[in-house]
Amino acid sequence: MPREKKVTSSRSREPERTPPAPPPSFSSKGKKSSKKTSIRNLWPGKMVVPAEKTATGKAYLFEKAGSIVSVSREDVEVLLALVRSKSCCGGVNEERRLFESLGG
Amino acid sequence: MALVTGIPGGTIAAGDDIYVEGAPYIYFQEILTLGAGIDADGFYWGLSGTASEPVYRLACYEDVQLGSDITVNSIRCDNVGDKDVIQKLNHLELSLSLSSLFPLTILSPIMRASAVTAVAGATEKMGIGGINNNKIYRVYLPKVYDDDTGDWVSFTLHRCKFVEAWQIAMPSGDKWMLTGLTIWGLADDAKPAAQQFATVLRADPSAI
Numbered sequence: 373m374p375r376e377k378k379v380t381s382s383r384s385r386e387p388e389r390t391p392p393a394p395p396p397s398f399s400s401k402g403k404k405s406s407k408k409t410s411i412r413n414l415w416p417g418k419m420v421v422p423a424e425k426t427a428t429g430k431a432y433l434f435e436k437a438g439s440i441v442s443v444s445r446e447d448v449e450v451l452l453a454l455v456r457s458k459s460c461c462g463g464v465n466e467e468r469r470l471f472e473s474l475g476g
Numbered sequence: 477m478a479l480v481t482g483i484p485g486g487t488i489a490a491g492d493d494i495y496v497e498g499a500p501y502i503y504f505q506e507i508l509t510l511g512a513g514i515d516a517d518g519f520y521w522g523l524s525g526t527a528s529e530p531v532y533r534l535a536c537y538e539d540v541q542l543g544s545d546i547t548v549n550s551i552r553c554d555n556v557g558d559k560d561v562i563q564k565l566n567h568l569e570l571s572l573s574l575s576s577l578f579p580l581t582i583l584s585p586i587m588r589a590s591a592v593t594a595v596a597g598a599t600e601k602m603g604i605g606g607i608n609n610n611k612i613y614r615v616y617l618p619k620v621y622d623d624d625t626g627d628w629v630s631f632t633l634h635r636c637k638f639v640e641a642w643q644i645a646m647p648s649g650d651k652w653m654l655t656g657l658t659i660w661g662l663a664d665d666a667k668p669a670a671q672q673f674a675t676v677l678r679a680d681p682s683a684i
Contacts, residue, residue, distance in 0.1 A: 416530040417581040417592040425597055436591075438528025454596055460535035460576065470596060472527075 408442040410474040411451055419470065426450055440474060448473060492683055496629065499540040500619035502572070504636070504659075505531045506585065507612045512634060512667075520667055521632040521675045523616040531616075532585075535576035538653075542570050542617070542631065545660075568633060568661030568673050570615065574654040577644075585611065586638055586657055612637060615659055627680040633661035634674060 413419050413434035423431040427446045434441055443451060456468035508529050512520040525531035545567050551560035577583050580592045580600040588611075590603035618630040640658035647653075663672050678684070 412527050414527050415581070415594055416532065417584075417594060419594045419596060421596045422598065436528070437530055438526060456579075461533060 407445050409445055409448045410440050411443050411448065411471045412474055413437060413439045413441075413470070414468075414472055415470050421451065421454075425454075494621065494680075494683065496619060496621040498619070499537065499572075500617040500630070502534040502537065502540070503531050503616040503618075504534075504585070504613045505529065505616075507614055507635070512614065518668065519675050519677065520634060520671055521616075521630060521677045523614055523632070532582050534572075534574060534582070537572045537574045537576070537657075540570070540572040542568065544568055565673060567663070570617070570633065570636075570659040570661065572657050574657050575651045577652060577654060583654075585613065586654070587642055588638055609637075613659075615661065622680075625680075625682060627678075627683070629676065629678040632675045632677070633659070634667055634671070635662045635664035636660060637662065 411432075413436070415434070416437045418436055419434040419439075421432040421434075423429050426432070426444075427450050428444045430444065430447065432441055432443055432447070432451075451471045452469065452473060454470040456470065459468040503523050505523050505525055506529065510524065510526065510529050513522050513524055514520050523531045544565055547564045547566055549562045550558040551562065552558050574586065578600075579594075580589075580602045581594070584590065584592050584602050587604065588607045590605055592600055592602045594600045613636045615633040615636045616630065617632075618628055620626060620628040622628075636659050638658070639660050640656050642654055642656045645653045645655060661673050665672065
């Protein structure tokens with residue numbers, strides 16, 4: 373009768389593995405997308421968009437003419453709607469947008 | 477009709493019966509990174525702006541004048557008088573009075589004031605401090621003299637500075653007026669000698 377082998381664990385103990393992180397949970401309500409869009413300043417100088425003007429309550433600073441800033445998608449429409457209504461030289465109702473969207 | 481006195485023989489180049497009325501449009505741009513536009517004939521003219529280097533356009537102004545500042549020294553021979561003259565063009569001079577003073581981003585270079593900070597939907601803020609002597613501009617003055625055909629003439633001043641003291645008149649019953657607005661067209665030695673100060677362009681297919 374073969375000897376019953378006593379099985380002892382001779383293998384070195386494997387290090388404890390940390391359990392994988394659970395996948396991020398997305399709530400169906402309340403949590404907003406963090407996607408951003410690049411917006412370029414068309415105003416010929418430094419432009420501050422105060423928090424009370426934006427949908428998200430964030431303020432934006434465009435340091436100089438042509439500056440590009442990433443803004444929240446929720447604020448894009450608001451910024452693109454900002455115009456200079458009294459700009460000369462092109463017609464009574466011609467508008468001058470302060471910003472343009474670069475997408476992305 | 478033949479003149480009683482006769483006319484010179486040979487080739488005669490007569491002037492056009494074309495008379496230009498009114499001030500040109502006035503555009504200017506700070507020279508930063510954009511180079512001057514050159515056409516196929518080697519002439520530098522016009523302006524082209526970008527979002528970061530915009531072209532500014534003046535809205536309402538009066539009494540526009542363009543002239544030259546020249547040093548003239550005669551060659552005098554006391555036995556006969558002035559036999560010759562030596563001239564040197566120092567600079568061109570564009571002067572006008574401006575009644576449209578806003579936005580401040582356009583007024584700032586004219587008054588040699590500080591950079592402007594705008595708050596959307598609210599305010600513009602500008603300081604008047606020391607003069608930054610490092611700001612150089614190009615100036616473009618196009619004028620359409622025939623609205624039917626679109627014939628036009630333009631002056632492009634290659635290297636300019638706003639000079640002279642400004643005043644803002646604030647009369648009762650009348651608009652504010654910024655006077656003393658003077659732009660010197662300086663020598664740009666990066667341009668060909670013949671265009672060192674400015675380039676004049678005329679487009680008139682029916683007459684040229």
